[in-house]
Amino acid sequence: DAKTTQPPSMDCAEGRAANLPCNHSTISGNEYVYWYRQIHSQGPQYIIHGLKNNETNEMASLIITEDRKSSTLILPHATLRDTAVYYCIVRVAHAHSGNTGKLIFGQGTTLQVKP
Amino acid sequence: DGGITQSPKYLFRKEGQNVTLSCEQNLNHDAMYWYRQDPGQGLRLIYYSQIVNDFQKGDIAEGYSVSREKKESFPLTVTSAQKNPTAFYLCATWTGHEQYFGPGTRLTVT
Numbered sequence: 001d002a003k004t005t006q007p008p009s010m011d012c013a014e015g016r017a018a019n020l021p022c023n024h025s026t027i028s029g030n031e032y033v034y035w036y037r038q039i040h041s042q043g044p045q046y047i048i049h050g051l052k053n054n055e056t057n058e059m060a061s062l063i064i065t066e067d068r069k070s071s072t073l074i075l076p077h078a079t080l081r082d083t084a085v086y087y088c089i090v091r092v093a094h095a096h097s098g099n100t101g102k103l104i105f106g107q108g109t110t111l112q113v114k115p
Numbered sequence: 116d117g118g119i120t121q122s123p124k125y126l127f128r129k130e131g132q133n134v135t136l137s138c139e140q141n142l143n144h145d146a147m148y149w150y151r152q153d154p155g156q157g158l159r160l161i162y163y164s165q166i167v168n169d170f171q172k173g174d175i176a177e178g179y180s181v182s183r184e185k186k187e188s189f190p191l192t193v194t195s196a197q198k199n200p201t202a203f204y205l206c207a208t209w210t211g212h213e214q215y216f217g218p219g220t221r222l223t224v225t
Contacts, residue, residue: 034213036213036214041203041219041221042218042219043119043205043207043216043217043218043219044158044205044214044216045216046212046213046214046215049212049213087157102148102160102163102173103158103160103214104160105150105157105158105159106157107155107156107157108157
């Protein structure tokens, strides 16, 4: 699985959009970009994933560059409850033969939403 | 409601004792995982099981053991051979699209 690079920390004002970057320059053609977040002392929570098209769900949007070497997670209107560590992970989809389904977590980005 | 149950939330043990952490799921998922998290760090994979009666070592399996006798249950035993057992332990299943995590057990060994 490809390695990802994220800034260690970011701040965002409440109500503003939070844009969290992730670099994954060694991503392979069959690897997806996944985003999870972990609120203190809780289990990680899945946010969104994508292959090459931009994706949006009720939680966030995922923008993947055309060369797929980087992506941005967008929380459109950050709230205090969005304060968490955000992990960007790249991996093949579980359905591929031989895939164990395991995730490799880096240290993530600590997002602090401020009032 | 479907989900993953990890109990207890906090667990305290004396050094040299084995301790078993519980993970139960009613999601009917085949694959289950155990991760360990140390303060300020990401998660590291201990063991995983893709089907009943089968499991594989993850990246940091030394000092741990697991069993998978039932689809719903994947208990983790932290043995006395684990040098630094104090950590936050997370159990997860695979939904087919993403991993779904339990609430975790914080183990403190003194």
